[in-house]
Amino acid sequence: MQKYLSENNLKALLDRLIADGKRVVAPRMDAGTPLYGPLANSGGMVMDKLPRRSAKETFFPVCEDIMTYGKEGQKVNLTDIDPSTFPETVLVGVRPCDAAAIPVLDAVFSWDYKDEFFLERRRKTTIVGLACTKADDACFCTAVGLSPADPKGSDLFLTPLEGGGYACETFTEKGEQLINNHTVLFTEPNGSQPLPPAEPQTEKFDLKKVKKWLDEHFEDPAWDSIAVRCVGCGACAFLCPACHCFDIVDEGTEKAGKRRKNWDACGFWKFTHHASGHNPRDLQPKRYRNRIMHKFKYYDDKFGQSLCSGCGRCIRFCPVGIDIAAIVEEISKK
Amino acid sequence: MSRIGVFVCHCGENISRTVDVERVAAEVGKLPGVAFSTDYKYMCSDPGQGLLKKAIREERLSHVVVAACSPRMHEKTFRKAVESAGLNPFLCEMANIREHCSWVHEDRDEATVKAIEIVGMMVERVKKNRVLPTITVPVTKRSLVIGGGIAGIQAALDIADAGHEVVLVEREPSIGGHMAQLSETFPTLDCSQCIMTPKMVDVANHPRIKLYTYAEIEHVEGYIGNFQVTVRRKARSVIEEKCTGCGVCMEKCPVRKIPNTFDRDLGMRPAIYVPFPQAVPNTPVIDRENCTKFKTGKCGVCQKVCGPGAVDYEQEDRLIVEPVGAIVVATGFDLYSIEEKPKGSSIKGYGEFGHGRIPDVIDGMTFERLASASGPTGGKIMRPSDGREPKQIVFIQCVGSRAREKGISYCSKICCMYTAKHTMLYHHKVHDGQAYVFFMDARTPGKSYDEFWRRSIEEEEAVYIRGMVSRLYQKGDKIVVMGSDISVGVQVEIEADMVVLATAVQPRKGADTLAQKLGISYDKYHFYSEAHAKLRPVECATAGIYLAGACQGPKDIPDTVSQASAAAAKVMTLFARDQLEREPIVARVRETGCVGCFYCKKVCPYGAVEEKEIRDRQGNLVKVVAYVNPGVCGGCGTCQATCPSKSVELDGYTDEQIVAMIESL
Amino acid sequence: MTQLIDTSIYTAVTEAIQGEARRILSEGSVSAVVGYAAARRKGSAQPVVITQADDSGKLIFSAACVNNLAVYLTKAKKDIPKNGKIGIVVKGCDLKALVGLMGESQLKREELYLIGVPCAGVLASTILPDTALTSGTIASKCRECGERLPQGCDYTPTVTPPITPVLEKKYAAEIARLEAMTPAERWAYWKEQFKKCIKCYACRQVCPFCFCEQCLCDRNKPQMVETTPRPAGNFAWHIVRAMHLAGRCAGCAECERVCPMDIPLNLLNRKMAKELKELYNHEAGFEVREKGPLAMYDEKDDQSFIK
């Protein structure tokens, strides 16, 4: 289905959704930083900035409670969290790199164990994607086979038009539903041309070749020279739209507390630290190698694609300037 | 899961009057981990302790919380009881629901709720308590005594007589201290030298006393039972082993006009000298500052005349390390010097009394030397200025003491008595003389003390004037003393021939430096601090170090001797065992986490933190970490609060225990 | 009005660093040199460790050389082989951190070969590395920098840093602004900031003083600080971090630069530095000190806050 949505109608749509009791999540400013977050009304939406963190947290929050415990006398009471209470959500203004990563996460959260926390949020969320018209030199979606106008992962995809407003295209029932529920706001296409898409780094990686090298080079001196500078923080993994490792922690007191699921990162020293004190990934190059391996080999081995959508966040925000695009490019040339 | 037993004490009615103890026991009984909870009339009584022990056995209790009085009162009692029932004593905690609850609150409901929370907090704490083994350290059964005055002499003799070796260190060339300078002593007026010198000789002859005179403490390492003390033996320039004490060197020394400090500069001595004829050891020392040989390189008379060849101009200071298990500090006092203000001191001088400016204004110790039969005047009281016998003499008490505005607010304790003694000595020697005493109060609490003081007035005709001296000045060869007699409210003016000031007793100069070497604390005047003013008056807070005499505070001879013997007794108690047990509240380093920043070492008040190398099996250095010597650690926990990674932990007060308590609230 | 900042000396500085690195590596007086190298994106730089004299040409210095390389010499960073003497390129602010590490027994001066950089300032952010250094893009720390020429290095290129325009002191102004607020307003401010925190620990990992092998905040027996990135745990984490750095922080502001959530972390450190300066006259500097202000005391310390 193809429609036209004016900027004002987009705002009206969001306000109507909010009025309907839906949770509308869109890029907004949080204490000076663009982040995806729930809106009280459409006025808070910021469409021209790539949110600092990816859209994954809509389904896979930074931290979520999965169980609570309480002690009553000698008795311990456990209470599960009921995912059915999660709100109906519309996620608006998702960039193609973020949206494309969502099906990647779907695969991982449902292949053997069905993660109800993730899946329930996923079921209840309609994703409205937004094509990019700007790119910087950290962007590399095109290099991993996506594009600034790729609707992958979106239920409804918006493309900014030269004459203002957006061309809307639906890709799923959810997307059609959204239009059908608010037909007055969506008009027929008016022939205005899309704004020229952004032009990120265009040279496409030969991911097959990269994978082949990775298959054969678990041990290689290159890892040291690549990752010697890595300081072991989790910025790359936490900003990444596709990284999905988490840690389960129990927090609280003797009396009461919660079991929580928190984001985790393979760059952390503690990530593979055994209770015995042994750490198989004792040095940072081994940890960084895992990041590359997971993205371009392990995930591919299992699901037949890579775990990177080229958003470039890890490049922009790596404290020590590690550039995954440069690394993959170098590997592909080996 | 722990099986905690909680015992709530009624303390007769002391607790149960305000706190519903049954409710406390019932509520706490519901807490996870509590297997047994009861209340009882008197937990500290025999049946109470019996109840505790029985419950430990029958209920297989793993931890115990006794909710009763302050742990300061009965923690030891209950830990002992727990231990006798087979549990580690440190698995027992007390919840203070008396001093901190029932006694300070009236509202029964509020107090009960508070008691439940206090006990609950201790339940959470005790869950995290660990078995702590008692720490044992070996004891070196040798003692160091610092200071060879009457306090040090008495302590050294007592300890040595009990069969233990003593190292006695004295800064001056001879032992004897201030007591050797005194003429006669109150309240019996026996001659100080007569009772003192035999003790000095005993020290010299004692097979178990190693005497270092003209020596100072350089450095102290170690801890109770295991100190390593470095003693600096200053160069005497006379080889003690060779010297026979014949005294020829002193006779022949061409330099003769050096004021003798022992005689308060009233007499003269040569450059090679013993401070006084009865000195122990009787080995002279060369005063290198005044010796011609040392000043010009010429002379060398003493060496030429010395038969045994004991004079050694090349001698250097020697450092000797002595291992000891206990230290008695008996460094004594100095008299408040009123002619000059000590540098950096907040104490203000008494310029108005003219001491140091008017030659016949002297202090009490100078008067002692004048009155001493072995003193520079042979016991004749005469004026330093012209040698005339003073007919009118004024004694001024509380010079420096009890004068907050001048910086010393304490009472020097001995001045009332020695001034009374001075008036008597004066009256005995100058029959037609008249003594006046300006005083604030007469403080004479001691056996036969008040009688002695009364005697000075009633029999020895001293005139006591209650009031302070406002001004004092020289007029011809007289000293005019102006003051007020506040008992009758009139101004008094006396034309005196001599004025004697009862100056304040102060700690030795450098007392703070020594304290820092020893790691003991001192008060704002630099008197050393005892561990407890009433119950531990001879121990320092630093284990294994004891105090004797005026270094702790002004004291007369009987008190000094008593304390010296008490300190000796404490040393003997320590030496009665081969191994020393101490409370295992000490810090431990978790070496895996330690990064060796040594913040712990920087803040440790005890110097208990050492650097320890961790090596792998091949002997390669892996890292340097902190190590806390459990014998030295005082258990304050400052290291843990400072450690960035919390890699040092104070047993008994671990983060786990404290966080559990906070989280219980 | 934005002013361009003169960074023309960086060409000479780059050449000098290359020459010195080549010399010490070929002489064998150091086993490695930690410095900066150009990276893929235009204008970008990243830390590099070179061990061969032939690689010396890779070394650069530019306004994008933002990192404090001192972090690579700490125990938390086990990946740099620390056998023998190591050469390191330091700006004035980085040197202060190295000096602090020496005072905390983490480094020995004789095991380092310091190549000092006369500095005209670096960028506040390298999200877009190909950015000119101006009064608008310069790092806040450089605005109030008093150490453009590091002191006591083994080698410092003989170029004089250009006179930089006097810039408004942003930290001082921001601290003053916050101090003027009511406690409730300050709380609201920090709450919004800390709420963004995702506990990626970039702040900790780049901090030269966070050299603990096991961070207190990673421990769970007991859990001193909630590890979950929720507002409560975040607040605790940043307070504990600021407290642990009080009196130690050398002011390199790396924590703030690397924070992907733009939390003004260095404000906390600067505030503590300001207080410790006022209370105990302590300031991070070029001289190795045995004890920091919170590892010592004076009997006369201020206690007006104690009843």
Next chain:
Amino acid sequence: MHTEKEKHTFEPKIIAFVCTWCTYAGADLAGTSRMQYPANVRVLKFPCTGRIDPVFILKAFQQGADGVLVSGCHPGDCHYIAGNFHARRRFAAFRKLLEFVGVDLGRLQFSWVSAAEGGKWVEMVTGLTEQVRGMGPMQEFKELALEEQWSGSIDTPELQEAYDQI
């Protein structure tokens, strides 16, 4: 004789961190002297104020304390020679930090209470309790504990500003 006790709507929770040698003993003395003070305080005993980690103060507030009292030996009286001197610096710095992040320092009190100052202990506890009672509950940390990261709040000042513009 019982005086009629005033009933308050808000009873603050006060957590006290004290050293065992001085303040704990001082509080014992208040007990043996049968002095009266509000029942709001819960006392945690430490060997020395030198052992008190700033994190404990933070924990206490997070745990719901409305006021925190830290008390130890007067300078020079430390049983451990200098623990309280180190503590003094540490807390001088820490309170500045807490103040800077928006904790009202009216809720955090430091004092020296010796073993002889039962009266001063009563004064400190009573004073802080009444002061905190006047300030009301310490909401900040409690609210923080209830907030979840992922939900985001929809009324930040920044958003409010954006909303206001439309």
